[in-house]
Amino acid sequence: xxxxxxxxxxxxxxxxxxxxxxxxxxxxxxxxxxxxxxxxxxxxxxxxxxxxxxxxxxxxxxxxxxxxxxxxxxxxxxxxxxxxxxxxxxxxxxxxxxxxxxxxxxxxxxxxxxxxxxxxxxxxxxxxxxxxxxxxxxxxxxxxxxxxxxxxxxxxxxxxxxxxxxxxxxxxxxxxxxxxxxxxxxxxxxxxxxxxxxxxxxxxxxxxxxxxxxxxxxxxxxxxxxxxxxxxxxxxxxxxxxxxxxxxxxxxxxxxxxxxxxxxxxxxxxxxxxxxxxxxxxxxxxxxxxxxxxxxxxxxxxxxxxxxxxxxxxxxxxxxxxxxxxxxxxxxxxxxxxxxxxxxxxxxxxxxxxxxxxxx
Numbered sequence: 001x002x003x004x005x006x007x008x009x010x011x012x013x014x015x016x017x018x019x020x021x022x023x024x025x026x027x028x029x030x031x032x033x034x035x036x037x038x039x040x041x042x043x044x045x046x047x048x049x050x051x052x053x054x055x056x057x058x059x060x061x062x063x064x065x066x067x068x069x070x071x072x073x074x075x076x077x078x079x080x081x082x083x084x085x086x087x088x089x090x091x092x093x094x095x096x097x098x099x100x101x102x103x104x105x106x107x108x109x110x111x112x113x114x115x116x117x118x119x120x121x122x123x124x125x126x127x128x129x130x131x132x133x134x135x136x137x138x139x140x141x142x143x144x145x146x147x148x149x150x151x152x153x154x155x156x157x158x159x160x161x162x163x164x165x166x167x168x169x170x171x172x173x174x175x176x177x178x179x180x181x182x183x184x185x186x187x188x189x190x191x192x193x194x195x196x197x198x199x200x201x202x203x204x205x206x207x208x209x210x211x212x213x214x215x216x217x218x219x220x221x222x223x224x225x226x227x228x229x230x231x232x233x234x235x236x237x238x239x240x241x242x243x244x245x246x247x248x249x250x251x252x253x254x255x256x257x258x259x260x261x262x263x264x265x266x267x268x269x270x271x272x273x274x275x276x277x278x279x280x281x282x283x284x285x286x287x288x289x290x291x292x293x294x295x296x297x298x299x300x301x302x303x304x305x306x307x308x309x310x311x312x313x314x315x316x317x318x319x320x321x322x323x324x325x326x327x328x329x330x331x332x333x334x335x336x337x338x339x340x341x342x343x344x345x346x347x348x349x350x351x352x353x354x355x356x357x358x359x360x
Contacts, residue, residue, distance in 0.1 A: 007110060008068050008110070009068070009108055009109055009110055009111075009122070010065050010066055010067070010068060010070075010108065010109075010110075010111045010122065011065075011066040011070050011072060011075055011106065011107075011108050012063070012064070012065055012066070012106070012107050012108070012109070012111050012118075012122040012123055012125075012126045013063075013064045013066065013075070013104065013105065013106045013126065014061055014062065014063045014064070014104070014105045014126045014127065014130045015035070015039065015061055015062050015102050015103070015104050016060060016061035016102065016103045016105075016130050016131075017031060017035060017060045017061065017100055017101065017102060018101040018102070018103065018136075018139055018140065019101070020059070020060030021060070023098070027098065028059075028060075031060075031100060032057075032059065032060075034090050034094075034100060035062065035100060035102075036062070037090070038083065038086045038087055038090050038100065039062065039083070041082070041086045042079055042082040042083035042085075042086045043079065043082075045078075045082040045086075046074055046075075046078040046079040046082050047074070047078075048070065048074065048075070048079060049067075052066075052067045053065070053066055053067070054066075054113075054118075056117055056118070061130070063117070063118070063123065063126070063127075065111045065118060065123075072108065072155065072158075072159045073159055073162070073164045073165040073167060074165055075106065076106065076151060076155065076159055076160060076165070076167060077164070077165030077166050077167050078165055078166070080104070080147070080149055080189070080191070081166070081191070083102070083104070083147060084145065084146075084147045084191045087099075087100060087102065087146045087147055088146070091146060099146050100146065101139060101146040101147070102139075102146065102147050102148075103130055103135055103136065103139055103148050103149075103150070104147065104148070104149045104150070105126045105127075105129040105130035105135070105149075105150050105151075106126070106149070106150075106151045106152070106155060107122050107125045107126045107129065107151070107152040107154070107155065108122060108152065108154060108155055109121050109122030109125065109154075110122060111123050124182065125152060125182070125184070128177055128179045128182045128184075129150045129151075129152065129177055129186050130150070131179070132150060132175065132177040132179075132186065133226065134175040134176075134177070134188060134202035134203070134230075135148055135150045135175075135188055135202070137201060137202055137203070138188055138190060138198060138201040138202045139190075139201075141200075141201040142190065142193065142197075142201055144192065144193075145190055145191055145192055145193065147190070147191060148188065148189075148190050149188065149189045149190070149191075150175075150186050150187065150188050150189075151172075151186060151187050151189070152184070152186055152187075153174075153184065153185045153186060153187065155187075156169070156172060156174075156186075156187040160172060160187070170195065171189055171195065172187040172188065172189045172195070172198075173187065173188050173189075173195050173198040173199050173202060174186075174187055174233065174290075175187070175188055175202055175229075175230075175233075176226070176229030176230065176232075176233065176297070178223070178225055178226055178229065183225075185290065188202055199322055200322065203230055203318060203319065203322060224301045224304035224305040224311055224314075225297070225301050225304075227300075227301075227304050227311055227314050227315050227318070228297045228298070228299075228300035228301035228303075228304050228314055229293075229297045229301075230315075230318045231296075231297065231300045231304075231314050231315070231317050231318035231321070232293045232294065232295075232296035232297030232298075232299075232300055233293045233297070233318075234247075234317070234318040234319075234321035234322045235247055235251060235270065235293075235296050235300070235317070235318075235321055236273060236277075236289055236292045236293040236296050237289070237293075237321065237322075238321050239270075239273055239274040239277045239278070239292075240274060240277040240278040240285070243321070244274055246320075247317075247320070247321045248267070248270065248271075248274075250317050250320055250321070251266070251267065251270060251317065252267060254303065254310075254313050254314065254317055255267065255303065257310075257313070258303050258306055258307070258309070258310040258313065259302070259303045259306065259310075262299070262302070262303070266299045269295070269296075269299065270296065273288075273292040273295075273296070276288065276292075277289070277292070300314050300317075
């Protein structure tokens with residue numbers, strides 16, 4: 001670790017075992033030992049030197065500060081993939097009802113040694129991400145994998161977006177994390193899961209499957225700000241798509257019932273966002289979406305704070321917007337086979353497939 005006179009930025013990582021407190025003492029001891037073995041194996045297979053990591057064991061979890069210069073794409077890419085495999089191999093020899101299931105949080109920033117561990121913004125952020133309700137909900141809601149990963153927005157923008165080492169930005173879902181005075185965006189990745197599944201798991205503890213979903217409540221999102229953050233992302237995500245009219249109508253109904261005096265102003269705000277997103281290119285769209293989601297969340301938080309019924313309806317708005325978007329995506333693929341036409345034939349649209357005689 002560098003001198004306190006020098007500011008250096010480190011990758012910081014924490015791994016936490018789900019439901020560790022339910023284990024008895026021998027089971028806890030075995031789980032701790034196997035957690036270390038799994039992390040050691042994943043690092044070795046990724047050509048990362050665990051002996052150089054500054055590790056802080058905490059019973060059911062391990063917090064780690066990695067050396068300056070550790071390749072970030074390797075940690076987010078190969079290490080995560082090897083960790084999933086190592087977990088599966090380890091769990092194959094554990095009791096069926098006691099698999100090791102991990103939440104993994106990663107950020108980068110200033111981290112310095114202190115009397116009781118580490119100081120700096122990165123260790124604090126990692127702790128907040130690790131215990132974020134959307135991440136806990138995502139892992140607890142699936143039984144097809146034993147690993148859920150959350151990374152900071154900075155790592156997503158600076159590393160994942162470059163697509164090196166097999167990283168795919170389209171396999172991450174953006175979530176809002178708030179705890180006391182800490183607030184920020186992060187990205188959740190669950191290996192072998194689509195973004196629609198991850199979004200549903202983070203929001204409701206189960207994958208989004210469309211209109212057949214039963215009405216359900218998300219108890220992990222409890223404060224008006226947390227509920228509104230998810231709703232804001234879902235509402236803005238529906239803008240400039242064919243689901244916007246439906247979502248706007250839901251917004252209007254919500255405001256009419258719980259904030260009639262704000263209805264026109266909020267809808268005008270949302271309409272302005274939608275018109276802007278419809279007119280800009282992909283790069284501007286992505287950069288504007290986060291800003292618009294924050295402002296939408298602020299407006300919806302005021303509504304959610306009015307009553308428990310209003311909060312429930314804001315939560316329902318988030319679910320409806322997310323489900324509508326998923327259904328729209330599922331319907332957007334068009335296949336046309338054995339086309340027989342005279343003259344020009346033009347068919348446009350996203351995910352459109354034209355084939356003749358079984359060939360595209």
